Amino acid sequence: MDRRSFLNLGGLATGAALLGGRALAASPSRKAPVVAPGGVAVVTPNGSSLPTRLVRGVRVGHLVAESVEHEFAPGLSAEAWGYNGGTPGPTIELVEGERVRIYVTNRLPEPTSVHWHGLVVPNGMDGVSGLTQKAIPVGETYLYEFTPRRAGTYMYHPHYDEMTQIALGMVGFLIVHPRRPEGQPVDRDFALMTHEWSLPVGARRPDPLAMSDFNLLTFNSRAFPGTEPLVVGVGERVRIRLGNLGPMDHHPIHLHGLSFQVTATDGGTVPESARYPETTALVPVGATRVLEFVADEPGDWPMHCHMTHHAMTQMGHGTPNLIGADTSAVDARMRRVVPGYMTMGTTGMGGMMEMPVPANSLPMRATPGPFGPIEMGGMFTILKVRENPLEDPDGWYRHPAGTVASLADPARMKADGIQEPEL
Numbered sequence: 001m002d003r004r005s006f007l008n009l010g011g012l013a014t015g016a017a018l019l020g021g022r023a024l025a026a027s028p029s030r031k032a033p034v035v036a037p038g039g040v041a042v043v044t045p046n047g048s049s050l051p052t053r054l055v056r057g058v059r060v061g062h063l064v065a066e067s068v069e070h071e072f073a074p075g076l077s078a079e080a081w082g083y084n085g086g087t088p089g090p091t092i093e094l095v096e097g098e099r100v101r102i103y104v105t106n107r108l109p110e111p112t113s114v115h116w117h118g119l120v121v122p123n124g125m126d127g128v129s130g131l132t133q134k135a136i137p138v139g140e141t142y143l144y145e146f147t148p149r150r151a152g153t154y155m156y157h158p159h160y161d162e163m164t165q166i167a168l169g170m171v172g173f174l175i176v177h178p179r180r181p182e183g184q185p186v187d188r189d190f191a192l193m194t195h196e197w198s199l200p201v202g203a204r205r206p207d208p209l210a211m212s213d214f215n216l217l218t219f220n221s222r223a224f225p226g227t228e229p230l231v232v233g234v235g236e237r238v239r240i241r242l243g244n245l246g247p248m249d250h251h252p253i254h255l256h257g258l259s260f261q262v263t264a265t266d267g268g269t270v271p272e273s274a275r276y277p278e279t280t281a282l283v284p285v286g287a288t289r290v291l292e293f294v295a296d297e298p299g300d301w302p303m304h305c306h307m308t309h310h311a312m313t314q315m316g317h318g319t320p321n322l323i324g325a326d327t328s329a330v331d332a333r334m335r336r337v338v339p340g341y342m343t344m345g346t347t348g349m350g351g352m353m354e355m356p357v358p359a360n361s362l363p364m365r366a367t368p369g370p371f372g373p374i375e376m377g378g379m380f381t382i383l384k385v386r387e388n389p390l391e392d393p394d395g396w397y398r399h400p401a402g403t404v405a406s407l408a409d410p411a412r413m414k415a416d417g418i419q420e421p422e423l
């Protein structure tokens with residue numbers, strides 16, 4: 001069987017799963033909102049929420065673990081593993097104190113299980129294959145049933161062959177909404193999962209054996225410019241739920257243009273007396289951090305991992321450092337055999353971002369911005385704070401006159417006592 005027909009079969013299987021869901025609809029059930037009155041829906045940029053329905057008072061949902069054809073950004077796709085056709089899997093939204101039944105169908109080529117990370121559940125529902133349950137065999141469907149006791153931001157992932165399955169993208173959010181709204185109500189609520197991948201140029205799948213040299217860093221399994229911006233209104237109170245189920249690295253996630261507080265972790269709500277202002281939140285592997293702030297300054301504000309190699313994409317790291325080296329003689333000789341040859345990185349690497357790249361790759365490619373190329377990628381997205389967030393959400397911020405850094409006027413420099421250094 002070729003790959004295409006295999007994928008088609010996968011599609012049929014998913015269709016059958018959905019039909020199974022429809023069969024549930026014939027029983028006494030209703031679609032029920034998971035958000036408490038006064039609350040707002042969680043938005044998972046580039047992702048979705050798991051459809052659930054109430055069947056005789058129990059919330060029911062269905063996860064399908066499967067191989068997925070995934071686009072990391074326009075121009076770069078690979079085969080990953082995920083849930084319900086995507087990575088991360090759909091965000092599961094539940095209600096505190098409301099019983100839930102989650103069916104998990106395994107369409108992977110190996111066993112799996114699902115662990116509800118951070119949630120307190122009966123031990124046999126914890127999803128640790130071998131310790132608390134048998135692994136879900138290939139092709140079988142298991143049932144998890146529990147009652148979430150505490151509202152909060154949690155995650156789910158396999159606890160069978162974790163190294164492979166998590167590295168290939170099997171991660172997702174599980175959000176438990178409070179029965180009654182608590183804390184200050186927010187106007188926007190986003191969920192962003194950090195992840196890291198090793199995807200050599202030309203490879204069909206990410207390499208789960210990577211332990212340090214990850215070359216593809218993502219929010220919700222998308223690399224900039226593939227990340228959907230977070231668009232909010234000026235003065236709105238915003239919640240961003242960050243989760244990290246990457247294999248190895250903690251990510252210091254930095255927001256420009258505002259100051260926030262960490263209001264909760266997957267362990268619970270941070271008491272108000274223990275909160276303090278921050279502009280960077282370290283999100284350790286296996287943890288969630290919930291940020292809240294008021295977006296009071298309009299603009300296009302970067303939000304990115306502050307590890308510089310994590311705001312880059314798919315570059316190789318085995319190149320000698322040539323910054324400042326004069327390679328013109330080498331370049332001239334090389335051009336006799338390789339027309340257009342240029343030694344990498346002699347004056348820094350910014351200018352190389354506009355070079356042509358191989359097919360299905362995203363190496364050091366700049367994104368056109370309103371003032372020139374944006375030279376960051378990877379774990380990078382944009383928080384767009386706008387007077388009217390509905391107007392032109394895809395466009396760039398229009399700066400008021402006189403508020404953009406630009407070439408200094410010599411007369412102003414002189415008046416301010418600034419002298420150009422002799423070159």
Ligand SMILES: [Cu+2]
Pocket residue numbers: 249250251252305306307310379
């Ligand atoms: Cu990072």
